[in-house]
Amino acid sequence: MDTTSSSIAKETKSESSKIDLDGWVSISPSPETVNRENETATKNPVSTPSDGTEALISTLSAWDWVTIDGLQLPAVSRNQERYVAVHMVQLKLLSKFPSDIPSEITRKFTMNSFKMSVAEAWTFNSINAVIRKFDLGCQLFTADDELVKLNDVQMFYWNVKLLNLNRVNREYEKAILEAETNIQLLATAMQLKEQVERDIQAVRAELGRLGANLDLAKI
Known part of the structure; x- marks a missing residue:
């Protein structure tokens, strides 16, 4: 890296x-x-x-x-x-x-x-x-x-993945706002956002199991 x-x-x-x-x-x-x-x-x-x-x-x-x-x-x-x-x-x-x-x-x-x-x-x-x-x-x-x-790899990998999923989720939020007049694009973006949010919860659960994670809300 x-x-x-x-x-x-x-x-x-x-x-x-x-x-x-x-x-x-x-x-x-x-x-x-x-x-x-x-x-x-x-x-x-x-x-x-x-x-x-x-x-x-x-x-x-x-x-x-x-x-x-x-x-x-x-x-x-x-x-x-x-x-x-x-x-x-x-x-x-x-x-x-x-x-x-x-x-x-x-x-x-x-x-x-x-x-x-x-x-x-x-x-x-x-x-x-x-x-x-x-x-x-x-x-x-x-x-x-x-x-x-x-153990070092797991801690690093899951926190980096969480960071990037949060980034993607914010991009989907922007796309939803921009696509509000296009029903097909809006439905697609909302569906993808729901999937990413499920993935974020899964990563947080894994970090909880490992016992260490970083507060990435503002990153």
Whole structure:
């Protein structure tokens, strides 16, 4: 995302952080940290896939399917916490939104990114090629690619979606006023507005379930 801003993560002896130009906070753990997390994830997999192909892929890294707004994405596990690929998040979730995201959102909902391990990169490569037939991007993931916490993505995505639905709803309100003499256009705009309002309520319910949202009434 071009306009996202981010807060600076704390540095430790085993981690270093840098702010990317696109606004993601990139945190690079030491090789020892990544290896230790991968060993823990392998010992404690999130799920046991029944399909033979998925079971084979799980020997690389513990992983599972997660769903965000109806879209299934693969997520790897580190110490029982799920992470998704930054590239997949940008391609499949965030690319549909306009880039002018208010700083109120980007300051509050920072997405810290972490370097993939080699095993995690090949886990995503295998899932993308064999199971998803490259619909998650025609690229080869490497240890230079990055992960982001699932929870961070959910908080950011749903608040950005709510912001844009509110924008669309205001546009429909203008269209209704302008189309008051055209019965067909008026009926269409009113019907679309009702649908968007239902979608807004659904997003608010999801944010309530997640436990954090921003007051977007004036944005």
